[in-house]
Amino acid sequence: MSPVASLPPPPPLRASGHCLLLDFDGTLVDLVDRPDAIVVDTGLIDLLHQLAGTFAGRFALVSGRSVAQIEGFLGDAAAEIAVVGSHGAELRLGGRNIAPDRPPALVEAERAFSAAFAGEEGVVVEVKSLGVAVHYRMAPEHGVAARRLAEQYADRDGLVLQTGKMMVELRVGGHDKGTGIDALLRHEPFAGHMPVFAGDDVTDESGLALVAERGGVGVLVGAPRETAAQFRLDDVAAVRAWLEKAA
DSSP: OBOSSOOOOOOOOOTTTEEEEEOSBTTTBOOOSSTTOOOOOHHHHHHHHHHHHHTTTOEEEEOSSOHHHHHHHHGGGGGGSEEEEGGGTEEEETTEEEOOOOOHHHHHHHHHHHHHTTTOTTOEEEEETTEEEEEOTTOGGGHHHHHHHHHHHTTGGGEEEEEETTEEEEEESSOOHHHHHHHHTTSTTTTTSEEEEEEOSGGGHHHHHHHHHTTOEEEEESSOOSBSOSEEESSHHHHHHHHHTTO
C-alpha cells in the first residue's frame, strides 16, 4: 500500500502499449445523491468513442454497477467498450456476456431492503443484476440500520457484504474488481498489454492491487489515502483532462 502522503499524477497514456480500465462512478462521472441521477454528458460520450478507437478495443469500464446499468447510461457508446460489471462478477466482451445466476437469497434481500426503507426519505434501494444496495447519502442516520439488515443476509447463497461511500451492498461473492480485471486480461485484445486502472473508492482497491502486481499503472481518484495506487488525480475533471491527452 502507498502511504497517505501525496502521490504524483500519472504518466501520459500510451495507446500502443497500454490497455485502459476505468471505474465509472466517481472517476468518469461525479457522485450524486441518487445512483440513478448521474449525468452522462455529450462530452463524455464523445471521449469514450475516441478512447475506444485510440486503444483499438483495449478499453473497459470496471464498475460495481451491472453491465445492464452501464449500457443504460451509455447507450450506443457501450457497444465499443468492454465492461467488467457487478464488482467483477460480470464480463461483457466481444458481444458475449459471462455471469452467474442471481441467487435466491439476493431476491429475498431485495424484498427486505425495499420493505424496510419504503417511504424513508433520502434512502435509495438500488437493484442490480447480481447485487442490491442501500444508498443513504441523503439520510446518513439510516446507515447503521442498513448495515445491520445487510448483515442478516451476508453468507447466504454465497452473498458478501460490500461497503462504499455512504452505501452498503449485498452482492454475489467470489468476485471483486481485481478478479474481474484478471479475467479480462486473459482475453484478446487486452492480453499482453500493460493495464492502466483508475478508481476512486475502496471497492477499487482490489483492482488497483491487481494492476500493481502486473506491473501496470494504478491511479487513485480523489483525496489522498492509503492505497495500492502509485499515482493520483484530484477529481473527475482531472481524470477527463488526462484522458483527453490520449484521445
